[in-house]
Amino acid sequence: MQLAHTRGIFNGNVLVSRNGKVIYEKSLGYADGSKANVLTSAYKFDIGSVSKEFNGAAILLLKQRGKLSLDDPISKFLPELPAWASTVKVKHLITYTSGIPGFEPTSAESDSLVWANLKGLKTLKFEPGTAYIYNHYNVYLQMRIVEKSKRATLRRFHY
Template sequence: MFQLQSFSQDKKDPINRLMRAAHQRGTFNGNVLVMQGGKEMYQGSFGPVEANSKVQLTREYRFNIGSIAKEFNAVAIMMLKEQHKLSLDDALSKHVTDLPAWADKIKICHLLQYTSGIPNSKWKETKGDEDNLNNLKKVTELNYEPGTKYTYNNNDVFMQRLIVARITGMSFNDFVMKKMLKPLGIKHGIMDPTPADQMIAQAYNNEGIVDDMTPPISGWTNLNLDDFYRWSEALNTFKLISPASTAELLVPFSDGNQTGLGKGTMKGIKMLSHIHDGTAANYQALLISEQEKGLTIILQTNNKQNNLGSLSEAILRIMEQ
């Protein structure tokens, strides 16, 4: 079994060689952080902030973390539950009153477990939150009876964020900034950045074409390495929601399905592991937090190569040698 120990240069150097080799092959452009026992074991930044730029990445650059940002709406829902402002058994229609009758069938717990039956957003055709909501108002029936089937669905996420906004009277983005990031000391997190914002790594494909940064729906938290780690530790130490609420979020509809926190395990009131990956166009991110090993690995890229899993496995092998 992996034991906590004081890692020296013999761990840092092979990780550095691994990441440099990946960058030189053109299979990694981004940032990596390895923490062990709360101490930084390795940090590396590789490549430009966007295609063909002479400006190189540093650890301060913020990245879109894709679906990992869905943790923020899941945690926000549980925060409101703990404040007795909602129940997970509440019908969607209780908090979002301008939807068709099918909203009476959907519970908040269905949204968290991606089992609502709401048709997915027409992602490529959607031009913002109002457009997405108007499209949902035109839906006449659900794809299936809520709670009977799993479908990973951005409209479940959209509805969670809308519930937070309707209950609190502030936008979801403001709620995240004021009630989540600020209390945790996450100083550089940003919601839905634009090309005008500074210190944003802009994603691009292998042909050097930069992604459109405008999301079809709002609510996407962008983080740099250090704030990403701070968020992970806040989940591990239950700074925003209780162990019971965290455990509830980690229960999948069935084995292998994603939850509001991706995947994870707990034992009593202790978080054992938390793993979540996210993709948004050519952004990709991966968080691996193995609390039994005292180890956290964060990988962020703005040039998706679908290899963060293999890179993290290689880092884990180095750490376990």
């Protein structure tokens, strides 16, 4: 991490733990762009978009286990959505080519607001697979599909 910082490609806090015990902790760089405040472990960072990869990995594991196909329409898992959901496939969600537009973000955007926006969506911005829009609505739907697939799997094995 020190080398990455020296090369100018990392600025942040690093913490490594093993079995609940901190084995390495270091702050590298500055707390802001002005470089007026040296970074310390007291500064916290938003984890950002690093959790999105877990959705993709979960979807690919479900595919590998035969629980879904990347070519399944999302309506298979979320039949409550409007007709456009039958044209959007799982693969479109993980490649951000679903055609689902970005909605006006709000600071109070909750899962229920995201769901309401999707249920109220009349048309897609473009035909799925023909263009790219990065937005968290794709991620939200990925999570719902993983949940539905997991629940369906569990129901089959519980009597």
